[in-house]
Amino acid sequence: MKKPTLIQQINEGLHDMCYIWAKEMVSTIKDEGVLIFFILVPLFYPLLYSWIYNEETVHEVPVAIVDMSKSNTSRAFIRHYDATPDVKVVCHCNNLEEAKQLIGKHEVRGALFFPPDFEKEIARGNPTVVSVYCDMSIMLYYKAIYQAATAVSGEINKKIQLHHAEGNFTTRDEQLSTRPLDFEEVPIFNSTGGYADFLIPGVLMLILHQTLILGIGLGAGTARETNRYRDLVPISHHYNGIFRIVLGKSLCYFMVYSVMGAYLTLIIPKLFGFTQLIGGKELLGLMVPYILATIFFGMMISCTIRYRENVMLIVVFVSVPLLFLSGISWPQSQMPGAWRAVACLFPSTFGIRGFVRLNTMGATLADIQQEYQMLWIQVAIYFFITCAIYGFQIRQTQKHANEQEQLSMQEEPVESHKT
DSSP states (O other), X not given: OOOOOHHHHHXXXXXXXXXXXHHHHHHHHHOHHHHIIIIIHHHHHHHHHHHHTTTXXXXXXXXXXXXXXXXXXXXXXXXXXXXXXXXXXXXXXXXHHHHHHHHHTTSOSEEEEEOTTHHHHHHTTOOOOOEEEEOTTSHHHHHHHHHHHHHHHHHHHHHHHHHHOOSOOSHHHHHHHHOSSOOOOOOOSOTTOOHHHHHHHHHHHHHHHHHHHHHHHHHXXXXXXXXXXXXXXXXXXXXXXXXXXXXXXXXXXXXXXXXXXHXXXXXXXXXXXXXXXXXXXXXXXXXXXXXXXHHHHHHHHHTTOOSHHHHHHHHHHHHHHHHHHTTSSSOGGGSOHHHHHHHTTSHHHHHHHHHHHHHTSOOOTXXXXXXXXXXXXXXHHHHHHHHHHHHHHHHHHHHHXXXXXXXXXHHHHHHHHHO
């Protein structure tokens, strides 16, 4: 046979790649499990998650009061405390043990304790203490209870200081006595101090990462279960090249998640009014390497998946650790070096960091150069690892086919002799 020219080989490779892309697209549409993780979960799960945290902050947190002083100052403190929007005084307890029992039953989320000598110590000019007990299981409750108590104590301290001050004749003198050094608190990047603006951008990128890997893993598990020798690559003349297989499959996943990525990063923040400072150029520059790195990472992991159920156990188990390793809920600088190294293995780490800085902090691609470069490095590394594994799979498939063919050829003469 005449050796095909380079142009013919390229045309054959492109034809096979399109064939594999079309077959992968059809199998994705027909597979209910893959369709759920590729379409339904990215569509509806972010809506549910964003709707739950759409309130941004908590208000009217129930608090118990243990007032052993029963003085004018303690009652004034309680009135001002109850008037804040963050907390609500729901009951007065006779002792601290009773308040602790209510906290244990979650009937209240915290308690304020005033000692018996509360007002006496103030009258003597000595410092006194208001003890704040908080339910630490949810940090938002702790933040509301503690910050409200701090704000009220600051106002009470100001009045006590003015009462004991001498020689203050004007309002300006009072201001200098109570607040000689003025300051203004300006929250940056998250002006509302809301929980959703802080957490949701990272969660959206993690949802994209995890659902994509789940869908690829389920598809690989299905391929192993349906193929003749339970190999990842079927026996077909279209599957003879490594690059055509990897590129054909990845093209299918990239097309689907280009749409899902735009939905998660543009439409969801717009629907719920989250902070959105990212531009189209920056979003495109980040999402292309992020989706590609996740695709090749998922294809690499899927080569080890023997059954469809395995990928669900692995991916769901690592979802929460990946969110922590990204550095949005715990400072990256405070992580041990070993965990920082583990975090560098996952595309979600750099995708979440880059998207949060672009979308919430108004950064540019030049500002996230480290995350941007690491994503492209992961694209290259995981692509070649995936190609190497698929090459091994092709050799295994051909080996099984040759063994089966030789076995059938050895059995044919025996059958004819018996006849």
